[in-house]
Amino acid sequence: MAEQAMDRIQRQLLSDQEKERNKRVGASGARAQTVQKQVSEEVLAGISAGNINVSETGERMDLSETSQIEQMKQNAILEELAKRTKKREIVLPATDEGVILKLRDIGEPVTLFGENPADRRIRLRDVLANRKEEDVQVTEKPLTQEEARKTQKETQEVWYHVGPEELRLIRQYIAEYSLPRARNRLKNARLELAKADSHKHATTQRLYTQLRHFKIYGSQIGDARPLSYLRFSPDSQLLGVASWTGTIKLWKIPDCKEMYTYTKAHIERISSFSWHPQACISQDDASVNLASCGVDGSVHLWSLADFKSFASSTTKPLTSLGGHVARVARSVFHPSGRFLATTCGSVPEFVLLRACVVLYSLEVFSAFSCIKYCVMGDTQPLLRHACSYSCWLLYGFDHSWRLWDIATEKEVLHQEGHSRPVYDASFHPDGSLCGTSSLDHTGRIWDLRTGKNVMVLQGHTKHVLALQFSPNGYHVATGSDDNTVRIWDLRRQRCVYTLPAHTNLVSCIRYHASGDFFVTSSYDQTAKIWTAPSCAPLKILRGHEGKVMAVDVANDAKYIATASWDRTFKLWSHE
Numbered sequence: 346m347a348e349q350a351m352d353r354i355q356r357q358l359l360s361d362q363e364k365e366r367n368k369r370v371g372a373s374g375a376r377a378q379t380v381q382k383q384v385s386e387e388v389l390a391g392i393s394a395g396n397i398n399v400s401e402t403g404e405r406m407d408l409s410e411t412s413q414i415e416q417m418k419q420n421a422i423l424e425e426l427a428k429r430t431k432k433r434e435i436v437l438p439a440t441d442e443g444v445i446l447k448l449r450d451i452g453e454p455v456t457l458f459g460e461n462p463a464d465r466r467i468r469l470r471d472v473l474a475n476r477k478e479e480d481v482q483v484t485e486k487p488l489t490q491e492e493a494r495k496t497q498k499e500t501q502e503v504w505y506h507v508g509p510e511e512l513r514l515i516r517q518y519i520a521e522y523s524l525p526r527a528r529n530r531l532k533n534a535r536l537e538l539a540k541a542d543s544h545k546h547a548t549t550q551r552l553y554t555q556l557r558h559f560k561i562y563g564s565q566i567g568d569a570r571p572l573s574y575l576r577f578s579p580d581s582q583l584l585g586v587a588s589w590t591g592t593i594k595l596w597k598i599p600d601c602k603e604m605y606t607y608t609k610a611h612i613e614r615i616s617s618f619s620w621h622p623q624a625c626i627s628q629d630d631a632s633v634n635l636a637s638c639g640v641d642g643s644v645h646l647w648s649l650a651d652f653k654s655f656a657s658s659t660t661k662p663l664t665s666l667g668g669h670v671a672r673v674a675r676s677v678f679h680p681s682g683r684f685l686a687t688t689c690g691s692v693p694e695f696v697l698l699r700a701c702v703v704l705y706s707l708e709v710f711s712a713f714s715c716i717k718y719c720v721m722g723d724t725q726p727l728l729r730h731a732c733s734y735s736c737w738l739l740y741g742f743d744h745s746w747r748l749w750d751i752a753t754e755k756e757v758l759h760q761e762g763h764s765r766p767v768y769d770a771s772f773h774p775d776g777s778l779c780g781t782s783s784l785d786h787t788g789r790i791w792d793l794r795t796g797k798n799v800m801v802l803q804g805h806t807k808h809v810l811a812l813q814f815s816p817n818g819y820h821v822a823t824g825s826d827d828n829t830v831r832i833w834d835l836r837r838q839r840c841v842y843t844l845p846a847h848t849n850l851v852s853c854i855r856y857h858a859s860g861d862f863f864v865t866s867s868y869d870q871t872a873k874i875w876t877a878p879s880c881a882p883l884k885i886l887r888g889h890e891g892k893v894m895a896v897d898v899a900n901d902a903k904y905i906a907t908a909s910w911d912r913t914f915k916l917w918s919h920e
Contacts (some may be wrong), residue, residue, distance in 0.1 A: 382409070410565040432474045437466060444469050451476070459762040504850050508758075508796070515684075515750065515757050520794040523777035530775060530818055549861055550901065552619075555919045556862060556874050556883050558904060562918035563601040565886070568592060572908035574617040574895045580625040583636070584906055586914050587615040593637060593647075598904060601916055607647060607660045607799055611639035617675045617895075622682045633663060633751055637683050638673035644687055646751070665752060666749050668756050674768045679748075680776040684757075688746040688767040688781060745780050746770055748793075762798055769812045771821075780821055782809035787822050790835065802833050804840050812854050816860035824851030830865055832880060842880045846873060853895045857902055864905055866896035872907050872917075886917055 400686050408416065438444050441462040441872045448465070453472055456465065537545070568588035575586045583604065584596045591611040595604045604767055618637035620626050628634055635647040645662035666687070675688045748758035766786035772779055778799070782788045788802030788809050802809070807826035814821055820841075821833040831841035847867035856863040862883065866872045872886040872893055891910030898905050905917040 347881075359753060359857065377707065378830065383501050387684060406489045421683050428474055431469055435470055435473050437470060440864075441465070448472075457764075458763060465518050466634045480819055482608065499829075512757055515748075516794050516796070518683075519679075519681075523775040523794070524610055526680070526775040527777065527818070529791070534544075534817070552859075552861055553876065553883055555902075558916045558919040559884055559886065561888050561915055562904065562920065563916040564913055565596065565601045565603075566912055567594065567914045568907065568912060570890070571910045572894060572914055573615055573910055575620065575897055575906050575908040575914055576620055577897050577899045577904070577906065578620050578625045579622060579900065581904070582625060583900050584617060584897075584914070584916075585620070586908060587618050587637065588912075589614040591615055591639065593635070596914075598899070599916065599918070607637075610637055610645060610647075610660060610662070611641060611643055613639050614639035615639050616673055619676055619678050621678055622680055628682070638676040638687060640672040640832060642671055642673055643667075644669065644670040644673055644676055644685075644749075646685075664754055666756075667756060668747065671766075674766070675770050676770060677770050680774065683751055685749045685751055686770045686772070686779060687746070687749065744783070747778075748781075752831075760791065761798075762791075763787070768808070768810055771813050773814050774816050774818055778814075780812045782812040782815060782823055784808040786825075788812050788833075789819070790821070800833075800835065802831070802840075804831055804843075805829065807850075811851055811865075813854045813856055813863070815856050815863070815877060817859055817878070822854045822856070822863060824854045824865060826850040828867075830854065830875075832878070834866075843878055844875070846875075849892075852893060855896055855898050857898045859902065864898055866893040866907060868892040870909075872896045872905070874905070886915075888915055 348466065358677060365544065389648060392712075409450045419772045421914040437630050441885065444462070448455050448469055451472065453469075457468070460468070464552060476691045481636045487633050568590050570589035572586055572588045575584060577584055577598070582598055584598050585593055587593045587610075591609050591613060593607040594608045595603060595606070597604050597905065616638050620637055621632075621636075624634040630650040631645045636644065637647065638644045642657075643744050644665050646666070646667040648661075648663050659911050662681065666685070669689050670688065671689050673687050673689055675686075677686045678684070680715055692911055705716070744763045744766055745761045747756055747760070749755065750757050763781065763783035763785050767781050767783045769782040770779060777792065777794055779791045779793055781791065781801075782802075786803075786805050786807060786809060789798050790799070790800040791891060794798050802821065802823055805823065805825040805827055809825050811824035812821065819835045823833065824846070825829050825831070828845065828846040830842075830846040831840050832844075833839070834841045845866050847869045849868035851865055851867050854863060856877065860877055862872050862874055862877050864872055869888050870887070870891060870893060874883040874886070875881065876883055886905065889911055890909065891912075893907050893909050895908045896905065903918055903920070906914060907917070908914045
């Protein structure tokens with residue numbers, strides 16, 4: 346009986362609470378209806394009094410052009426946020442085999458050239474993020490033994506494109522050229538090894554003492570815009586300096602006197618240039634002595650016989666090599682002088698084909714902010730706006746490097762393999778190998794005699810911007826946006842030194858011809874001299890007021906040159 350009484354009391358209390366809650370909800374609803382009625386009456390009174398204008402035809406005022414652009418920007422940001430959120434919510438297979446099966450199910454290529462399992466996983470996530478909701482559902486099924494063996498075979502299989510007969514002959518030529526040079530290099534290494542340690546130590550110490558006393562020998566304003574690159578001629582008598590004005594100037598060493606100028610060598614900024622290995626030595630002045638490249642995708646070959654003085658207008662190259670559609674970052678001669686390697690390393694290049702003045706005259710999009718906005722973020726708002734003004738934009742990536750035959754002016758090799766733009770390139774002293782660095786955080790070593798990728802330089806955490814072979818033939822130095830320099834041993838197939846070289850990105854690395862030291866330049870406004878192969882710091886070259894874009898060492902080891910963002914180049918010496 347007591348329990349029943351307690352139940353009745355509890356039900357009575359719950360009923361009373363429910364009634365009280367309903368009263369409160371009803372009161373609030375009544376108040377809301379009253380407020381809405383009052384607002385409606387006030388709006389109607391305002392309309393009847395003529396204080397509130399309402400279109401009877403339903404027309405609306407159009408937004409201003411600036412507001413439309415801002416609205417498109419906002420929509421693009423929201424779309425990007427939604428896409429990123431969708432990417433994070435996608436659940437991918439835990440194994441690489443599962444990723445391969447999913448790619449096969451949705452009709453995508455299982456493996457792209459040069460792609461590793463991590464890249465394949467990222468590609469699957471990007472593909473699923475752009476698909477419908479029902480395609481994103483990932484169900485990982487266990488593989489049978491036969492499927493597992495087939496998948497493993499597909500991922501490990503090495504495949505190649507069938508090249509033309511000319512490429513086979515060129516590979517044969519490179520092999521015949523490199524083998525005697527390798528034999529001589531090893532012979533000289535044995536002779537050097539046979540020398541007394543005291544003699545070798547005394548020689549290197551004299552050199553290092555001179556390097557420790559290097560200071561500014563001369564400084565010149567190179568151009569009206571920042572300097573992008575410089576190189577000593579093979580005889581160390583001339584210094585070539587390139588700039589963002591598209592001009593190459595040749596300066597006499599050590600006087601730092603301007604001798605000749607390639608005026609408007611390129612329409613756009615010059616990325617780099619290189620000397621023919623025998624320029625100013627045995628190469629005919631009327632033949633190809635220089636090769637330059639620019640951000641407009643052009644590659645030009647120059648002679649020394651047709652030099653124009655700095656008072657002339659425009660200089661014409663001997664010939665131009667066409668084929669790149671994006672920025673060409675480096676042009677490097679093969680040690681034989683017969684071939685030229687070019688790397689294509691660029692962000693999207695935007696070329697306005699028509700009605701460019703209309704687009705650039707908008708209040709929001711200036712010529713610079715327009716391109717910056719596209720490079721840094723989503724290009725769709727600009728493309729949509731450009732189409733509304735009858736403008737077309739051509740843009741693209743090229744993650745390859747190319748080998749050209751100078752004699753025939755033909756492209757003999759178009760090598761892919763990097764997953765992002767290729768930035769720098771360097772040839773092995775023997776001419777048998779080519780090293781490339783890329784914005785995919787890796788470097789790669791290619792055997793030009795077989796076409797194989799013999800080593801991947803994987804270890805940097807950011808873009809690899811510089812690569813250089815050591816004259817000893819088995820060391821490779823790479824510089825990166827992670828502020829470090831890494832030394833790789835081709836014999837051990839691994840990194841042997843990691844140097845926290847600078848406080849900003851490493852822009853350039855150059856070995857001296859002796860192989861006893863190398864220099865690095867950086868955006869921290871300094872260049873540094875290092876011993877080789879021990880990698881001990883010798884000297885910090887300070888004096889520039891801007892980022893140091895490039896550095897080079899004369900073959901006679903008397904001078905070091907640096908080019909900077911501050912529009913000056915400086916000559917360093919112990920004299």
